[in-house]
Amino acid sequence: MSAADWTAVFRAVRAPASRATSEPRAVRLALIAFALLFAGAFLVLPLATVFVSAFAKGALAFAEALREPDALAAVKLTLLIAAISVPLNALFGVAAAWAIARFEFRGKALLVTAIDLPLAVSPVVSGLIYVLCFGAQGVLGPWLMEHGVRIIFAVPGIVLATTFVTFPYVARELIPLLEEQGDEEEQAALSLGASGWQMFRRITLPNISLGLLYGVVLLNARAMGEFGAVSVVSGHIRGETNTIPLHVEVLYNEYQGQAAFAVASLLAGLAVITLVAKRLLERRIARASAKENA
């Protein structure tokens, strides 16, 4: 919470906008105190613990834990997975959102529902789906093995599982945005002789850029942090198929608490950056729409 937010809280406690429509002071104080305590105990405290434990044996041990080859391999793999599934899902999200917001077609309701599937299903199931499809005992497994293609317990499997889990983020962000903006500007561009691509590149994309970025930030956080689905398909091969979250678990299970927290602090740092980016984007989006309505 920023200083300005705190000031706002105190001001709200001291001087309600109107006596007639506000709760008694005691109720207000109790509610605010409860919310802050709850957030402190369940959100701030654990996050702080991650950083404190990470540095429990000093900065040197912290750096050591991150420099260790298996940790480095996990970081590289996580970045690689994100580098593949984020653009893939951003592309899919834009395409799906456009199709849904702009066109009427059979099966549209089904597509809208299908996009939400990864949010509704447990990540473990998402992982199992791919094991059942591409695993040694799976439907396509034997054929894949014959041709020497490894998907399960290898990087392709992790990419698939991550992409599946992070499927909805961009599309869900863009569908309401595109619907709200309508297609008049796009029609205007076409009437002025723009091609379909020029229309998309010069009109649609700039209009959805903030929303797209917002979706990508959330998508990236989930892609890097995904544990359940990835855990099922990865096979936990140290230095090969362990992502950061999986590596944290391995370290923790081996009673290397400080090292586990040091690596975990990377994810916690990502979370903080994501939240800040999210907040900044929300502010810019609000300002942009306020300007439009002025």
Add this chain to the structure above:
Amino acid sequence: MSIEAKTISKRFGDFAALDRVDLSVKEGDLLALLGPSGSGKTTLLRIIAGLESPDEGRVFIDGEDATDHAVGDRGIGFVFQHYALFKHMSVLENVAFGLRVKPRRQRLPEAEIRKRALELLDFVQLAGLSERRPAQLSGGQRQRVALARALAVRPRVLLLDEPFGALDARVRKDLRRWLRKLHDELHITSVFVTHDQEEALELADRVVVMNRGRIEQVGTTDELYEHPATPFIFDFLGDANVLPAEVRGRSVFLPGAEQPIAIDSIHPSGAADVYVRPGDLRLAEAGGVGVDVIVESVQRTGPIVRVAAETRADRTTVAVELPHLHHDVPHFVAGAALRLRLMQFSVFERGERKPAPATLAAPVLIGRERERADVG
């Protein structure tokens, strides 16, 4: 360039937006598509533009079948109701857009594009605002940017959807005059859609009145006002009193009238409705041609005196508008028994819904000279 739309039909689900509509616009014409909402006027405009495709029928622009041409290839400029300006671009970039998206071979050099966009902004009197964003402009200024943007690609035809719909009354009037002037300078074939009859009548050379997906009548302001083809048009172009009557030969019998009113065209005999505007009625002391009425209320609003009266014979309420200088006005008080005189009216067959042949509407003038003397 001329526009020809032939037997255009368009359905949205169960709703027939357009039902075999024919429209032709002469080169250099400024034509209004006038009608209530849901009459199909915007759909017709969008079909001409290519933003919508007809279920049936063909569109010809300059004699060439353009039905299958994409909107960008029809040589039209379209001005959207809510302007649809590109909000992330400056005013100048908005105007230059059509020039910038041209294929490389046809594209003008950068300096030329800038020059032409600035010239257009000058032309629409927005010279100093080229670097502003659309959000920083007033409604009237946005409208002119939209117009400049459409004109930048040198369209053969200009199509405007409710061009003044979102503006307040004053700006609307100024812009209307300005658009008329612009059309007189450019002579570009233009079609605009409006639900405002005053706007259509003031601005357009010819007005197409639409209702329920069909064209009811096409004509100049005078033709529509003096010879409305259907009760709908009479009603739509202003306030209307409807008096039940009977037609026999060249005479109209109003209930309670001592003598019939002569009309100059032949109607089928039988039940009919007489349509008359409040301003085309006069009240006088008893005597002369007309219907006996009792005054119900008198309301003075500036230069016009509004009188509500009831016919004695069948208690039909009639609204009358008189100039306040009318010498008899002081005598018109609630309860007064007076005679209602019809200066100009139209007769339609009772229950008529289909467009009637023009001869059915027969406005006649009675005693106009004498009326002038009265007023003076």
